[in-house]
Amino acid sequence: MKEDVRLMKGNEAIAEAAIRSGCDGYFGYPITPQSEVLETLMEMRPWETTGMVVLQAESEIASINMVYGGAACGKRVMTSSSSPGISLMCEGISYIAGAELPCLIVNVQRGGPGLGTIQPSQSDYFQATKGGGHGDYRMIVLAPASVQEMYDFVFDGFDLAFRYRIPTMILSDGVIGQMMEKVVVTRNRGRMSDEEICRQSGDWALTGRKANRQRHVATSLALEPAEMEATNLRLQAKYNEIEQSEVRYDELMTDDADYLIVAFGSSARIASETVQMARKKGLKLGLLRPITLWPFPSERIADLAARMKGILCVELNAGQMIEDVRLAVAGQVAVEHYGRMGGQLFTPGDVYEAVQEKLLKKRRH
Amino acid sequence: MAQKQEEVQIVPENRVYGRPALLTDRVMHYCPGCSHGTIHKLIAEVIDEMGMQDRTIGVSPVGCGVFAYNYIDIDWAEAAHGRACAVATAMKRLCPDKLIFTYQGDGDLSAIGTGETIHTCNRGESIAVIYVNNAIYGMTGGQMAPTTLVGMKTATSPNGRDVKLHGYPFKIAEMIACLEGVRYVTRQSVGTPAGVRRAKKALRKAFENSMEGKGLSFVEFVSTCNSGWKMTPVAANQWMEEHMFPFYPLGDIKNE
Numbered sequence A: 001m002k003e004d005v006r007l008m009k010g011n012e013a014i015a016e017a018a019i020r021s022g023c024d025g026y027f028g029y030p031i032t033p034q035s036e037v038l039e040t041l042m043e044m045r046p047w048e049t050t051g052m053v054v055l056q057a058e059s060e061i062a063s064i065n066m067v068y069g070g071a072a073c074g075k076r077v078m079t080s081s082s083s084p085g086i087s088l089m090c091e092g093i094s095y096i097a098g099a100e101l102p103c104l105i106v107n108v109q110r111g112g113p114g115l116g117t118i119q120p121s122q123s124d125y126f127q128a129t130k131g132g133g134h135g136d137y138r139m140i141v142l143a144p145a146s147v148q149e150m151y152d153f154v155f156d157g158f159d160l161a162f163r164y165r166i167p168t169m170i171l172s173d174g175v176i177g178q179m180m181e182k183v184v185v186t187r188n189r190g191r192m193s194d195e196e197i198c199r200q201s202g203d204w205a206l207t208g209r210k211a212n213r214q215r216h217v218a219t220s221l222a223l224e225p226a227e228m229e230a231t232n233l234r235l236q237a238k239y240n241e242i243e244q245s246e247v248r249y250d251e252l253m254t255d256d257a258d259y260l261i262v263a264f265g266s267s268a269r270i271a272s273e274t275v276q277m278a279r280k281k282g283l284k285l286g287l288l289r290p291i292t293l294w295p296f297p298s299e300r301i302a303d304l305a306a307r308m309k310g311i312l313c314v315e316l317n318a319g320q321m322i323e324d325v326r327l328a329v330a331g332q333v334a335v336e337h338y339g340r341m342g343g344q345l346f347t348p349g350d351v352y353e354a355v356q357e358k359l360l361k362k363r364r365h
Numbered sequence B: 001m002a003q004k005q006e007e008v009q010i011v012p013e014n015r016v017y018g019r020p021a022l023l024t025d026r027v028m029h030y031c032p033g034c035s036h037g038t039i040h041k042l043i044a045e046v047i048d049e050m051g052m053q054d055r056t057i058g059v060s061p062v063g064c065g066v067f068a069y070n071y072i073d074i075d076w077a078e079a080a081h082g083r084a085c086a087v088a089t090a091m092k093r094l095c096p097d098k099l100i101f102t103y104q105g106d107g108d109l110s111a112i113g114t115g116e117t118i119h120t121c122n123r124g125e126s127i128a129v130i131y132v133n134n135a136i137y138g139m140t141g142g143q144m145a146p147t148t149l150v151g152m153k154t155a156t157s158p159n160g161r162d163v164k165l166h167g168y169p170f171k172i173a174e175m176i177a178c179l180e181g182v183r184y185v186t187r188q189s190v191g192t193p194a195g196v197r198r199a200k201k202a203l204r205k206a207f208e209n210s211m212e213g214k215g216l217s218f219v220e221f222v223s224t225c226n227s228g229w230k231m232t233p234v235a236a237n238q239w240m241e242e243h244m245f246p247f248y249p250l251g252d253i254k255n256e
């Protein structure tokens, strides 16, 4: 069979993948640089084909609470937004995590703080990986570095969300959302039937209380401290399991490397060019790209750190992921940061210079 | 001389009224005299009479009604404060064959959740919204609500609600009645047996509208909060009639 290859924007790939992954409902509110997700879905009219519901909500607060409602019914539901919109969703995400519901949230990041800029940034790393909302909760966070990964991670995101009953985020940015690339449009799975929902989520989903079962309640409330602690302990046990089983990363020329760049998403794309550049000049540079930002590839980074002369975190922010890298490295070797903010990008050459300045020169002193 | 009364045997066949099948055995946490318990009972009865218990999903609020899911034996989701209408919107869109209703207090629905409420009404989602207006924040200890009457003393209006400071009490039912997507708006109360009977009819109509896809139905209950109002149940009922009803008059506001 011939491969179905298409030229798509990252945001369009999210919409296409949503329909093909059997998504039941998308709820969203326009914001640059991700509005094409909702626009593409409205253009494609999936309610006429797969029966998928697409609704423009009155706000991101409404969107995420619609996601909560759909997820509680055992449906495959999602939303997408960009940074300020995700801030508004944080209360809802905390409720979804607390009630242990599955859903997919896409953040096509822009620069902040505040209204900030519509240009790309990676400054929501803390928000995505450390909470954003209140309480001891986690989201699985996937960081795509290509339009193909935008597409693929919608499928993976839903699978992970349902496997662990956890909100899963695709943490993208304006670069990946807006750029066009070839995408191999692979799978096409249908929406779940009522029977499949009962089979997959029959012990918790709100499907109407049948005579043969107890009522189901989606809630995050437990006024008794002992009950609330038990909920927290159950969540932590689940998070532990995810940390054991779901870490994903990619590596480029780390085998013989003396120096290592750690970068995710669009930064990793740029830094991979830097690695090629450095190799041509005889500098043994490697790249580790975390694909899951939570769970974080701490163990792999610790292993690599043991044989590196220096590590540079390259991020489109003031230095956020570097905190996790330093925790993993635990002082074995110096970890430096190079970044730009406010929607500015760096070139592979800029990153190469930063490697020279921050890793090589410093060592010579 | 007193006439000898014929002894009436108490057996199931003689019962004219029973506990609704859908009310659980859980002892309700509501204060004596609170309207929530009676409204719960009516909801349980109507769902049961419609035979809808296996196809109904309720959305409970943040407020005293939060634990409605402990008392009515159907599937429930507990929404974030004010967001019940958004939660219910998705449920109805994704499960159009289900009876979906929200149960919300006046703080939940007409303060923090005003946006979600109005837009859900305006979209004409075929859900039923049950709105318990006791003119106060019961759960958090009796603070002022948007619906608190002028002059009424609460924890955050200790000298009485002053319009210069707090604006006017909010009549959201009249407001949403103007919206095209809204089919039925009624204001009820459960302070008397006659009121209870009327309220039950209103609930049934709202639920039937929802199942017939007729758009949104909104049933407001003007209610007591004797703890928050610091009154005995009897005095609270009387105060409701004397002060709440003139400002929040009972009856249908829109019925198409």
Ligand SMILES: Cc1ncc(C[n+]2csc(CCOP(=O)(O)OP(=O)(O)O)c2C)c(N)n1
Pocket (backbone or CB within 6 Å): B062, B063, B064, B065, B081, B104, B105, B106, B107, B108, B109, B132, B134, B136, B137, B138, B139, B140, B145, B225
């Ligand atoms: C975001 C958020 N803000 C505030 C609260 C605290 N809170 C809980 S219930 C409530 C008001 C409830 O009043 P109402 O909706 O009138 O219901 P009642 O308890 O009177 O039935 C408030 C403010 C909360 N839980 N969440």
